[in-house]
Amino acid sequence: MFRVSVTSFLTECDSKRARTDARVENPTSAVLVWNPVTDRNREETEGPRRRAFFLAVGATSILTLDQATKTLVASRLVPGESIEILPGILHLTLVRNTGMAFGLLSDLDIPFKSPLMTLLSLAIVAAVIYYALRSPGAETMTRLGSIFILGGALGNIVDRVRLGYVIDFVDVFYRDTHWPAFNVADSSICVGVGLWLLDSLRRHRPALGAEPEVAGGSGTGESAS
Numbered sequence: 001m002f003r004v005s006v007t008s009f010l011t012e013c014d015s016k017r018a019r020t021d022a023r024v025e026n027p028t029s030a031v032l033v034w035n036p037v038t039d040r041n042r043e044e045t046e047g048p049r050r051r052a053f054f055l056a057v058g059a060t061s062i063l064t065l066d067q068a069t070k071t072l073v074a075s076r077l078v079p080g081e082s083i084e085i086l087p088g089i090l091h092l093t094l095v096r097n098t099g100m101a102f103g104l105l106s107d108l109d110i111p112f113k114s115p116l117m118t119l120l121s122l123a124i125v126a127a128v129i130y131y132a133l134r135s136p137g138a139e140t141m142t143r144l145g146s147i148f149i150l151g152g153a154l155g156n157i158v159d160r161v162r163l164g165y166v167i168d169f170v171d172v173f174y175r176d177t178h179w180p181a182f183n184v185a186d187s188s189i190c191v192g193v194g195l196w197l198l199d200s201l202r203r204h205r206p207a208l209g210a211e212p213e214v215a216g217g218s219g220t221g222e223s224a225s
Contacts, residue, residue: 048133055132055147062151066184067158070167082171093171095181098164118160125153141202145195148188155185 077083077094084091098113100120110116132146159166168181 051133051135051143055129055143055150058144058147059151059154062148062184062188063154063158066152066155066188069184070155070159070169073169074167077169089172089174091171091173092169093181095168095171096163097166097168097181099166114160114164118157121153121157121160125150125157128153139199139203141195141199145192145199148192148195150192152185152188152192155183155188 073092073094077092079094079096082091082093098117100117128146128150132143132150135142135146156166166183166185168183168186170182170187172179
């Protein structure tokens, strides 16, 4: 983090009279000088490590919560069975989803569907990890959103690898209209995508009170008579 700069040594070792047996004549003239390059290199090496640590801890926490809720519901219900939580609005209904989040592609019948869904999810996970680790340190919402997306994606991948389908159980509806059943992992993915969008809008939003630029001049002066 610091380097030693010796003025007497630099004086002796000029371009014309540099010699291999140069010695420091006055060691007391050495001073400590802050080296910003070393500090920047340290940030470049430690920054990704910190981001990776928090990404792993956050995603693991969401994964654990997702798997715990799925295990609890699967131990109490059989597929298709419901428990009323809020009459006419919310039930817990055990559903086996062979598609993506919120039942997307669940009705699609193709060979090797489960392995294909798993590979697609793994590709998404790899992209999220790459994006999260390379995002600037100031983009806190983007990194937080990446944690939610990664944890949710991993939660559903564990189900596909272990069971061949994803356990959904949150059934929101109004009268006869039902929103596709979902789980904690699906909700986490939605929260993460929302944080990504909010951070993108925040970074691209013009500063409040900023005056629009006027072509051909600053727009603040008066026209010449």
